[in-house]
Amino acid sequence: MSENYAPKSAVGRWFNDRLPLLNLIYGHLLPYPTPKNLNYWWTFGGILTFCLVTQIITGLVLAMHYVADADLAFASVEHIMRDVNYGWLLRYIHANGASLFFMAVYIHMARSLFYGSYKEPRELIWIIGVFIFLLMIATAFMGYVLPWGQMSFWGATVITNLFSAIPLVGESVTNWLWGGYAVGSPLLTRFFTLHYLMPFLIFALVILHVWALHVPGNNNPEGINVVQGSQDTVPFHPHYVVKDMFALVVFLVVFAGFVFFVPNLLGHTDNYIEANPLQTPEHIVPEWYFLPFYAILRSVPDKLGGVILMVSAIAILAFLPWLDTSKVRSAKYRPLYRQFVWLFFANVILLGYLGAQTADGLFLIIGRIATAYYFAHFIIILPLLGYIEKTKPLPKSLSEPVLSPEERQMKAAASGASA
Amino acid sequence: MSEKQVTRRNFLYVTTGAFAAAGAASLAWPFVDQMNPDASVKALASTEIDLRPIIPGQSITVMWRGKPVFIRRRTQAEIDEAKKVNLADLPHPEEDSDRAKNPEWLVMVGICTHLGCVPLGQKGDYNGWFCPCHGSHYDTSGRIRKGPAPTNLEIPDYVFLNETTIKIG
DSSP states (O other): OOTTOOOSSHHHHHHHHHOTHHHHHHHHHSSOEEETTOOGGGGHHHHHHHHHHHHHHHHHHHHTTOOOSTTTHHHHHHHHHHTSTTHHHHHHHHHHHHHHHHHHHHHHHHHHHHHTTTSTTOHHHHHHHHHHHHHHHHHHHHHHHTTOBHHHHHHHHHHHHGGGGSTTTHHHHHHHHHTSSSSSHHHHHHHHHHHHHHHHHHHHHHHHHHHHHTTTOOOOTTOOOOOTTSTTEEEHHHHHHHHHHHHHHHHHHHHHHHHHHOTTTTSOGGGGSBOOTTOOOSSOOOOGGGHHHHHHHHTSSSHHHHHHHHHHHHHHHHTHHHHOOOSOOOGGGOHHHHHHHHHHHHHHHHHHHHHTSOSSHHHHHHHHHHHHHHHHIIIIIHHHHHHHOOOOOOOSSSSGGGSOHHHHHHHHHHHHHHO | OOTTOOOHHHHHHHHHHHHHHHHHHHHHHHHHHTTSOOHHHHTTOOEEEEOTTOOTTOEEEEEETTEEEEEEEOOHHHHHHHHTSOGGGOSSOOOHHHHOSSTTEEEEEOSOTTTSOOOEEEETTTTEEEETTTTEEEOTTSOEEESSOOSOOOOOOEEEEETTEEEEO
């Protein structure tokens, strides 16, 4: 797809002959053959790239003003908000950007689940994606610690204490993470360092993610294999460049709505109180995007068990391509899976709701049922469905499902005549 | 359709591009402006100094906006020397009366106009200031006389709040 590209300018040709960078970019962004029926759920890949770049750029400028020291961190964030030119804007973009990044990544993952994008031959794209998600979780968590408010401090305390659940070496590992005997300045400084590093690792994985995607090409809403370069594909540019740009603009409207009108809606007011190692806030919750996993952690009445279950909830995603035994990708042609995948989405949202409630009484009981269902979806329902589900017949091409019966007949006649 | 005809598509293309460019530029500005001096720095932009402890022939150096400012209570000999200089002999001609509001008090930014070192007081060929970095000689009015510096030592904005107090900035 990129072989027959020659830059127009002499300088471009000179450069490209020595380093075919332009060839590479051209091949992956312009004529790259894309299924012609991708819907708006497919625009989130571009949106996520935008989110990552936004976080890196705003993070870079915030790091010019932030001080990673337990005595100065909180004041330096207030300095950013009050004194630095447009500091309020940059910080609100960065903080809300993290939330919107997760919103987009959850939609992106749900898209994959619904249309079976993780299945053969795209397993590795999915697994790289799971690792990106893991790094995002680590990055977002460490970033949330940096302002050194009450939620930062106690969030850091709770999460680093998870490691103390490890048998035998738990305490040594926790002290090693802290660089002391409690959460304090050494931890804050190393979290800042890692928070700065990880987005670049994510960026590298994103390149692998896209590279791996461009080998088999995009999945599509029908979930059938599409021959690259056939009538079922269109060039990425202009078709999907324009579609992605439009989706991005709509996404930016939502983004700007948060930043300019309700910048603290998704945050927690307690984080505007400076960290106090002597007093835990009454009700401590993580950011909204961690709530489902937090609910799973709390549903287990055992320290080690809770940690193992929470980690498994994410790790199990990496095995999804093999847990789902059905050969049919798209939920459109899987009447049972289609219902179960919606049930799964609803269950995750329920877990998220429970994660924000107090962990007792009825909430705890429902939380345990929802946690059990989360895992049952992966280890009981998905493997079984492949055997018991009667899937609908798949179309032969992307055009077939959208043609009227007459058109279909005409097309069949035409192809018959040409053959 | 002739080649030069402006189509609806051309119009949309250009207006969309212009809109995007204006949006990108306005979004870029906060990222540039965040590096400019911020409100906490600007709040420190003026300094008040009590002149009472300084006797004739004595200099003090105060900090203003992170830079040294020389305040010298000049002797009559220094004032006379500064006033009698022929302006035509100066690389950067300025009257002494334009540089010192009150001839007894010389207030100037203590940074060599060559490359930013701090000159040494009462040194050099003109009994004024001498910059040890690249050998610029300034006279008793802080005017450049010899060496690579292009202009006289800078006079900051200042006012006498009363007989014995000045405010710089």
